[in-house]
Amino acid sequence: MEELTSAASVRHAAGDDAAVLPSSNRFDEYGAVVALTERLFPGPVDVQREQDPEIQGHSYFDLNVVAEGALEDILSRDTQWHRELARLALHSPNIYCLNIDVQVSE
Numbered sequence: 709m710e711e712l713t714s715a716a717s718v719r720h721a722a723g724d725d726a727a728v729l730p731s732s733n734r735f736d737e738y739g740a741v742v743a744l745t746e747r748l749f750p751g752p753v754d755v756q757r758e759q760d761p762e763i764q765g766h767s768y769f770d771l772n773v774v775a776e777g778a779l780e781d782i783l784s785r786d787t788q789w790h791r792e793l794a795r796l797a798l799h800s801p802n803i804y805c806l807n808i809d810v811q812v813s814e
Contacts, residue, residue: 749773768803776811
């Protein structure tokens with residue numbers, strides 16, 4: 709697992725992404741996916757580049773967030789993230805994985 713860092717609340721890659729993203733146009737896609745994640749899950753977004761243990765040479769981005777609130781709301785935001793990801797990352801949605809640390813409030 710490779711941790712990626714930045715000065716923003718998002719920790720993300722700034723150099724080796726070309727190995728993951730097929731073209732320079734994908735950098736805009738990456739930024740849009742991170743922005744989507746920040747919008748739906750306020751707070752820090754920890755992004756790490758992972759290597760797929762089953763597919764040699766395939767890597768992807770893990771976007772790790774903490775979500776507090778009612779479970780129904782968190783599930784709704786998760787569903788919305790996946791719907792919007794499908795529109796943002798038309799050619800490569802499989803290089804993004806959302807991991808939610810759920811903090812349910814009663």
